Amino acid sequence: MAGVADPTLAGNAHEEAAHDEAALLQHLPLEGKGLWLSLLVLAAGTSALFYGFLQQVLHGHAVTGQGSHGAVWGIMVANIVNFIGVSHVGIAISAVVRLLRLKRYQQLARLAEFITLAAITTAVTNIAMDVGRPERFIFNTLWYGRYTAPFVWSCTVITTYVVGSSVYLYLAMRRDLWLCETKVPSRRWFYGLLALGYTDTPASRARHTRVVWWLAVVILPIMVSVHSVYGYIFGLQAGRPGWYNPFQAPYFVLGAIVSGFSTVIVALALLRKTLHWEQFFPPRIFKGLGIFLGFVTLLYMYFLFSEYLTGIYASPEGERVVFHDVLFGRFAIVTWSAMLGGMLLPFALLFFQGVNRRVVSIPLSVVAALLINAGLWTIRTVVVVPTFYHPLLPWPVAPYTPTFAEWCIVIGSFFFFALLLLVLIKTFPVLELPEIEEEEHVRAQRMPLWKIASVGFSALAGVTLIATGLGHRLEPEVFHPVVIWLSGTILLLSVPFQICVLPERRLRVFVRAPLATARPAPLRPASVVSYLASARPRIVKAKVIVGRF
Amino acid sequence: MKEPTSSRRRFLGGFAQVATFVGLASGDVLATGETTPPRTHKWGMVIDLDRCTGCQACAVACRAENNVPVSGPVNTEKGRAIFWMNLLTTSEGTYPGLREEFIPTPCNHCEDPPCTKVCPVGATTQTEEGITAQIPDRCIGCRLCEVSCPYTRRYFNWSEAEWPESLREQLNPDVAVRPHGVIEKCLFCHHRIRAAKDKARAEGRSVTDAELHRLTACAQSCPAEAITFGDLNDRESEVTRQSESPRAFRLLEDVGTRP
Numbered sequence: 001m002a003g004v005a006d007p008t009l010a011g012n013a014h015e016e017a018a019h020d021e022a023a024l025l026q027h028l029p030l031e032g033k034g035l036w037l038s039l040l041v042l043a044a045g046t047s048a049l050f051y052g053f054l055q056q057v058l059h060g061h062a063v064t065g066q067g068s069h070g071a072v073w074g075i076m077v078a079n080i081v082n083f084i085g086v087s088h089v090g091i092a093i094s095a096v097v098r099l100l101r102l103k104r105y106q107q108l109a110r111l112a113e114f115i116t117l118a119a120i121t122t123a124v125t126n127i128a129m130d131v132g133r134p135e136r137f138i139f140n141t142l143w144y145g146r147y148t149a150p151f152v153w154s155c156t157v158i159t160t161y162v163v164g165s166s167v168y169l170y171l172a173m174r175r176d177l178w179l180c181e182t183k184v185p186s187r188r189w190f191y192g193l194l195a196l197g198y199t200d201t202p203a204s205r206a207r208h209t210r211v212v213w214w215l216a217v218v219i220l221p222i223m224v225s226v227h228s229v230y231g232y233i234f235g236l237q238a239g240r241p242g243w244y245n246p247f248q249a250p251y252f253v254l255g256a257i258v259s260g261f262s263t264v265i266v267a268l269a270l271l272r273k274t275l276h277w278e279q280f281f282p283p284r285i286f287k288g289l290g291i292f293l294g295f296v297t298l299l300y301m302y303f304l305f306s307e308y309l310t311g312i313y314a315s316p317e318g319e320r321v322v323f324h325d326v327l328f329g330r331f332a333i334v335t336w337s338a339m340l341g342g343m344l345l346p347f348a349l350l351f352f353q354g355v356n357r358r359v360v361s362i363p364l365s366v367v368a369a370l371l372i373n374a375g376l377w378t379i380r381t382v383v384v385v386p387t388f389y390h391p392l393l394p395w396p397v398a399p400y401t402p403t404f405a406e407w408c409i410v411i412g413s414f415f416f417f418a419l420l421l422l423v424l425i426k427t428f429p430v431l432e433l434p435e436i437e438e439e440e441h442v443r444a445q446r447m448p449l450w451k452i453a454s455v456g457f458s459a460l461a462g463v464t465l466i467a468t469g470l471g472h473r474l475e476p477e478v479f480h481p482v483v484i485w486l487s488g489t490i491l492l493l494s495v496p497f498q499i500c501v502l503p504e505r506r507l508r509v510f511v512r513a514p515l516a517t518a519r520p521a522p523l524r525p526a527s528v529v530s531y532l533a534s535a536r537p538r539i540v541k542a543k544v545i546v547g548r549f
Numbered sequence: 550m551k552e553p554t555s556s557r558r559r560f561l562g563g564f565a566q567v568a569t570f571v572g573l574a575s576g577d578v579l580a581t582g583e584t585t586p587p588r589t590h591k592w593g594m595v596i597d598l599d600r601c602t603g604c605q606a607c608a609v610a611c612r613a614e615n616n617v618p619v620s621g622p623v624n625t626e627k628g629r630a631i632f633w634m635n636l637l638t639t640s641e642g643t644y645p646g647l648r649e650e651f652i653p654t655p656c657n658h659c660e661d662p663p664c665t666k667v668c669p670v671g672a673t674t675q676t677e678e679g680i681t682a683q684i685p686d687r688c689i690g691c692r693l694c695e696v697s698c699p700y701t702r703r704y705f706n707w708s709e710a711e712w713p714e715s716l717r718e719q720l721n722p723d724v725a726v727r728p729h730g731v732i733e734k735c736l737f738c739h740h741r742i743r744a745a746k747d748k749a750r751a752e753g754r755s756v757t758d759a760e761l762h763r764l765t766a767c768a769q770s771c772p773a774e775a776i777t778f779g780d781l782n783d784r785e786s787e788v789t790r791q792s793e794s795p796r797a798f799r800l801l802e803d804v805g806t807r808p
Contacts, residue, residue, distance in 0.1 A: 059708060060706070060707055060708035060709055060729040060730060061690075061705070061707045061708070061729070061730065062624060062627075062629060062707040062708035065627070066627075066707070067624075067627040067628030067629040067707065068628055068629060068630075068631070068695060068701070068703070068704045068705050068707075069628035069629075069630075069701060070627060070628030070629075072692050072695045072696050072705070073692065073696060130691075131689050131690045131691045131692075131730075132688070132689065132690015132691070132692070132705065132706070132729070132730025132731055132732075133688065133689050133690045133730045133731060136689055137689040137690075137691070140669075140670040140672075140687060140689050141669050141670055141689065144670045144671045144687065145669060145670065146668060146669060146670065146671050148666045148667070149666065149667050149668055149669040149670075149693070150667060150693070151667070151669035151691055151693055152669045155669070233693070236667075237663070237667075237696060237697045238663060238697075238699070238804055239663055239697055239698060239699025239700075239804055240696065240697070240699075391699075391701050392699045392700070392801055392804065393637055393654075393699075393700055393701065393800075393801070394637065394639055395637065395701055396628075397628065398626060398627045398628030398629075476671055477671070
């Protein structure tokens with residue numbers, strides 16, 4: 001938040017800032033054929049998602065290719081893992097940019113956060129579509145949640161993550177919303193409402209910066225926990241050869257980082273082209289992201305190698321058949337094409353770009369990122385499905401082929417994701433608006449006593465509720481511990497929100513930023529009524545006088 | 550509690566029994582079991598593989614008793630048919646010396662079931678009498694339990710349950726029909742257990758082993774009397790006696806679920 005967004009702003013600040021702000025906000029207005037066309041295409045694609053879901057509701061999960069003696073989970077679960085993975089990187093990029101003060105990537109932060117929100121919504125939608133009874137899945141999980149179940153952990157961490165990242169996103173964006181109130185007159189009421197009475201003083205800016213910095217520190221481990229839980233869903237199943245593995249959690253976190261980064265690169269390139277953001281995202285940003293993506297891809301390949309080696313080297317029989325099937329059996333084509341085409345080749349491309357000083361190519365980064373995305377998605381299906389072909393008892397197994405309904409859901413969710421992202425981009429300022437650099441270190445003023453009390457109470461109540469929930473974890477039918485600890489978490493995460501948003505003085509004059517263009521002061525109905533009320537006796541008297549003459 | 554001796558023999562050679570034990574970890578009732586009738590039951594089943602002829606009467610009886618829906622050819626081919634009790638068939642050797650072995654497999658009602666741990670909503674739990682129960686009305690259909698079961702003894706309702714007209718008349722009113730999108734499984738004919746206990750209570754006595762040892766539909770229908778059901782907390786019961794036989798073993802012991 002602190003600091004100038006773009007180095008070109010350094011000289012002659014005000015004039016260029018004004019020009020820049022117009023460019024920074026030019027993505028907001030809803031105009032242009034391209035926008036409506038893309039909305040139409042994305043909505044049509046999204047309808048495929050709901051078509052697939054409708055088929056499932058009407059005919060049961062028999063419309064999928066899954067079966068009890070066959071693949072119990074299919075590509076939909078791989079898709080969930082993919083989107084949960086994508087969702088992780090947004091906040092990670094944003095938090096790392098903030099903590100390490102990477103000014104060059106600062107404009108990327110909010111776009112990445114929006115990707116997080118869109119992806120996690122898509123993932124939860126997918127979970128709801130994969131379970132057998134979508135109508136009771138959320139309520140039952142909250143109300144009767146069992147602390148031993150990875151599914152409940154996942155519900156807990158996802159809620160924490162969504163709430164935490166929303167607070168983080170909001171607080172980091174609040175000043176920009178306040179600025180938009182004046183810069184975008186057509187949506188004045190909307191941004192005015194969202195800014196929640198922000199006042200732009202050095203003290204307030206300093207407070208926001210501090211709070212958001214600490215929130216970034218807190219949010220990084222939450223992010224790691226979310227994908228770890230997805231690793232545990234697979235890694236804790238002793239009865240599933242090929243999954244049962246203590247390595248699963250870090251493995252999934254790494255996979256999340258890889259696929260998330262590649263999604264960010266693709267989305268960024270697309271938006272840069274269509275919204276003319278060339279000046280904010282120079283090609284070297286893609287190069288930098290590409291180097292990091294190449295590094296994590298290399299790490300992922302190393303993890304993969306280690307897993308496969310363990311799987312085929314003198315391992316228990318159950319494990320060995322699964323990994324043989326993955327590497328040399330019926331999944332060999334899928335696995336090897338994902339590993340060679342989806343990891344090794346893009347890594348080579350990114351490495352080539354990374355070590356060559358002269359090569360800075362956006363198309364190359366995008367192609368590599370697309371390949372990695374496809375490769376990772378495919379590898380996830382190879383994680384999910386093969387174990388079902390080799391149950392520990394020699395049952396006959398029906399082969400799994402994804403059906404039309406499943407592909408509808410999977411492909412539709414990519415459209416759904418893109419649609420959500422587009423809506424978010426069109427609604428909120430994506431690029432951070434520049435602000436005057438603070439020279440001296442301004443400390444936020446002390447909070448008044450009642451505010452300290454409110455914040456302290458929320459923190460204490462939050463911790464107490466979490467502790468109560470955990471303490472009553474053994475009586476889920478009576479105490480509904482998941483609800484208790486989740487409300488505690490939400491209360492706890494409201495603390496940074498309260499610190500920033502609660503007004504400091506109760507009778508403060510409401511200050512709006514000056515309008516960009518002069519507007520006549522609107523006549524408020526309330527003042528007309530009060531004027532009439534005060535003037536009434538005189539009007540009556542005047543009438544009487546008129547009547548007399 | 551003294552674990553029943555479970556030695557592993559070559560059950561595929563057909564010389565052994567499958568002993569499927571159920572129970573709670575606390576076994577203090579067992580100490581008093583000699584003198585007074587046990588108050589807490591611990592239901593268990595022993596299947597003598599030597600006696601099994603592979604006739605599948607148990608599977609058929611189970612379907613009829615528990616209102617297991619008819620799947621039809623397409624769903625069966627896709628592995629979506631539901632069997633609370635099924636016959637696992639393995640063959641050994643090649644044609645002239647071919648041996649077929651049959652292992653009847655109900656739910657194992659493990660002592661440490663992986664499925665109850667992963668269930669997010671408590672739809673599947675372990676009862677005090679050692680049955681791994683399933684509440685279809687609570688189930689959200691996430692299929693984590695099905696994934697976690699090493700024996701593949703849990704079944705998801707992939708589509709709405711249906712029966713041909715001729716089979717509708719024989720639906721059992723004691724067992725609820727499950728909707729699509731939930732998991733179902735063997736419950737050790739708990740409605741029969743309850744009926745037996747009610748009858749015994751009405752007559753002011755405790756349930757006897759004679760009532761119990763062929764109680765479940767599979768045990769009742771087995772012509773070879775290979776399946777024995779009963780209370781493992783009752784020292785005198787048939788099932789306890791058989792489970793302590795040196796030939797007894799548990800299925801997939803290395804997974805540690807203690808079936």
